[in-house]
Amino acid sequence: MLMLWVGKLIIDEVVLQIAADVKDLDRLWMLVAAEFALAVLSDLLSRGISLSDALLGDQYSIDTSVKIIKKTSELDLDQLEDSEFYDKLERARQQTTGRVGLMSNILTQGEDVVTIISLLAGVVAFEPWLIILLVVSIVPTILNEIKFSGTSYSLARSWTQERRELDYLRYAGASDVTAKEVKLFGLSDYLAERFKGLSDKYYTQSKSLAKQRAGWGSVFNVIGTTAYYGAYILIIFRTVAGIFSLGDLTFLSGAFRGLRQRLQGFFTRFTAITDSALYLQDYFEFLDLTYEEKSSEGKLPLPRKIQTGFEFANVGFKYPKSETWVVRNINFKLRAGEKLAFVGENGAGKTTLIKLLLQFYEPTEGEILLDGIPVKQYNRLQYQQYFGVIFQDFVKFELTLRENIAMGEITEIKNQPRIDSAAQKSLAEEVILQMPLGYDQQLGKRFKQGKDLSGGQWQKIAIARAYMKDSEVLILDEPTSALDARAETEAFDRFIKLTEGKTAVIISHRFSTVRIADRIMVLKDGAVLEIGTHEELIKNDQLYAELFNLQAAGYQ
Numbered sequence: 001m002l003m004l005w006v007g008k009l010i011i012d013e014v015v016l017q018i019a020a021d022v023k024d025l026d027r028l029w030m031l032v033a034a035e036f037a038l039a040v041l042s043d044l045l046s047r048g049i050s051l052s053d054a055l056l057g058d059q060y061s062i063d064t065s066v067k068i069i070k071k072t073s074e075l076d077l078d079q080l081e082d083s084e085f086y087d088k089l090e091r092a093r094q095q096t097t098g099r100v101g102l103m104s105n106i107l108t109q110g111e112d113v114v115t116i117i118s119l120l121a122g123v124v125a126f127e128p129w130l131i132i133l134l135v136v137s138i139v140p141t142i143l144n145e146i147k148f149s150g151t152s153y154s155l156a157r158s159w160t161q162e163r164r165e166l167d168y169l170r171y172a173g174a175s176d177v178t179a180k181e182v183k184l185f186g187l188s189d190y191l192a193e194r195f196k197g198l199s200d201k202y203y204t205q206s207k208s209l210a211k212q213r214a215g216w217g218s219v220f221n222v223i224g225t226t227a228y229y230g231a232y233i234l235i236i237f238r239t240v241a242g243i244f245s246l247g248d249l250t251f252l253s254g255a256f257r258g259l260r261q262r263l264q265g266f267f268t269r270f271t272a273i274t275d276s277a278l279y280l281q282d283y284f285e286f287l288d289l290t291y292e293e294k295s296s297e298g299k300l301p302l303p304r305k306i307q308t309g310f311e312f313a314n315v316g317f318k319y320p321k322s323e324t325w326v327v328r329n330i331n332f333k334l335r336a337g338e339k340l341a342f343v344g345e346n347g348a349g350k351t352t353l354i355k356l357l358l359q360f361y362e363p364t365e366g367e368i369l370l371d372g373i374p375v376k377q378y379n380r381l382q383y384q385q386y387f388g389v390i391f392q393d394f395v396k397f398e399l400t401l402r403e404n405i406a407m408g409e410i411t412e413i414k415n416q417p418r419i420d421s422a423a424q425k426s427l428a429e430e431v432i433l434q435m436p437l438g439y440d441q442q443l444g445k446r447f448k449q450g451k452d453l454s455g456g457q458w459q460k461i462a463i464a465r466a467y468m469k470d471s472e473v474l475i476l477d478e479p480t481s482a483l484d485a486r487a488e489t490e491a492f493d494r495f496i497k498l499t500e501g502k503t504a505v506i507i508s509h510r511f512s513t514v515r516i517a518d519r520i521m522v523l524k525d526g527a528v529l530e531i532g533t534h535e536e537l538i539k540n541d542q543l544y545a546e547l548f549n550l551q552a553a554g555y556q
């Protein structure tokens with residue numbers, strides 16, 4: 001605005017000096033110098049804004065990612081297993097990139113408001129009629145923008161689930177994890193077609209939206225441009241009639257064009273800001289997800305040592321949003337210091353019982369007790385710290401070997417003797433010796449110098465993770481399924497020694513290992529079929545005896 005005004009003064013001064021007999025150029029040079037200074041200043045200002053925006057944007061993106069990771073860990077397992085959660089997560093994740101322009105938009109907006117007000121004041125002072133033309137020239141474009149940006153947001157939002165599906169298909173079709181089977185079964189074309197089919201649908205919808213937006217945009221722009229030239233003609237008439245000076249002509253036409261551009265920019269940015277706000281709202285909605293505090297959750301401190309043990313009293317469970325009982329009428333005791341094995345067919349409910357024991361889920365009916373007190377009366381986080389667990393689908397973290405072991409008790413990552421001892425007990429020591437970089441070996445193939453391990457080697461690392469934690473109860477869910485026969489026997493012998501005095505649950509399909517346990521519980525279709533020592537169950541001559549003999553026959 002100031003620059004325009006100085007420009008007008010320069011032209012008026014030049015016209016004056018052309019007409020003057022004695023030329024005095026001092027004022028003219030001063031004006032040129034002023035315009036130069038203004039040009040430099042305005043450039044510095046806009047650079048400053050974009051720099052701070054870029055920096056703030058980076059910071060923001062780091063911050064949102066960290067918040068998302070932390071929030072996810074606070075949520076309950078049943079919330080995490082819900083597909084709506086993934087939609088929310090996906091929408092929040094989009095916030096970690098892409099919403100960076102918000103700050104500069106807001107700053108530029110402030111700057112523009114000042115310019116617009118002063119330009120308006122200038123224009124009104126000269127020719128109030130121009131304001132009407134100005135309104136005609138911008139309103140249609142603005143309405144167009146507002147309508148279409150809302151529609152794009154709705155479209156993007158309604159496609160959250162499909163976008164996740166696309167991400168998944170991209171992953172399934174192009175990742176090291178799936179590569180073997182994709183090649184072998186020749187799935188590449190199938191996956192690519194499925195990806196293309198789905199994205200084409202989205203593309204068609206967004207293409208039609210973009211076309212409408214562009215079509216209407218150009219129609220409205222013609223109206224706007226007509227109004228602009230109307231204003232220009234008006235100014236020219238006034239100048240020719242001698243009402244406006246040449247400087248006024250430059251100022252007014254410049255101011256009018258500037259006003260139109262700025263006002264349009266103002267509203268476009270306004271819609272961009274409201275858009276960002278809509279997307280940000282999704283992010284906050286995710287952060288607002290609260291982990292549903294169980295009404296009955298207790299605050300009781302845990303006993304330092306388990307006295308009598310755990311008891312499942314008539315426990316039944318249905319997974320959230322499911323109508324079928326996965327386990328029902330479950331009654332058994334896990335005595336302090338006892339090693340109990342769970343056996344049963346796939347899907348019998350063994351892992352589910354572990355999840356219930358760990359209070360990842362609450363039983364739908366019945367109760368789980370620790371030393372005679374319902375476990376939900378204890379502080380849940382403290383309670384879960386009681387357990388060292390290796391899940392069937394334990395995580396293969398693509399981090400260093402040291403980190404993979406220390407994950408069991410991450411605060412002890414600097415405690416080398418403790419890591420060494422866990423590695424030694426779990427047979428992971430042999431794996432470490434084979435690695436060129438020892439503990440600092442990056443695992444997995446995703447990153448530089450990463451080494452992938454065999455299934456059994458990964459399992460040894462996972463077992464080491466459980467030993468890192470000095471927990472009261474150890475749970476091994478099929479911990480040895482990938483170990484070779486020698487390693488398995490060795491791992492179990494050690495396990496039994498190491499769990500001496502501790503309570504432990506082992507899930508295994510191999511009866512040779514199961515028989516080492518103090519007692520064995522046989523599950524069938526979500527119910528306890530039999531429970532007892534190996535000898536008792538053999539004598540009982542039911543499913544256990546049958547399966548044991550079947551496996552034993554296989555080994556002969």
Ligand SMILES: Nc1ncnc2c1ncn2[C@@H]1O[C@H](COP(=O)(O)OP(=O)(O)OP(=O)(O)O)[C@@H](O)[C@H]1O
Pocket residue numbers: 081319322326344345346347348349350351352353392
């Ligand atoms: N998160 C879940 N949501 C809904 N149903 C589930 C979930 N996890 C498991 N199930 C169902 O619960 C049943 C028992 O599963 P569970 O994993 O406890 O069996 P399991 O005895 O450990 O089997 P396996 O020997 O194959 O590991 C299965 O029918 C399974 O479909």
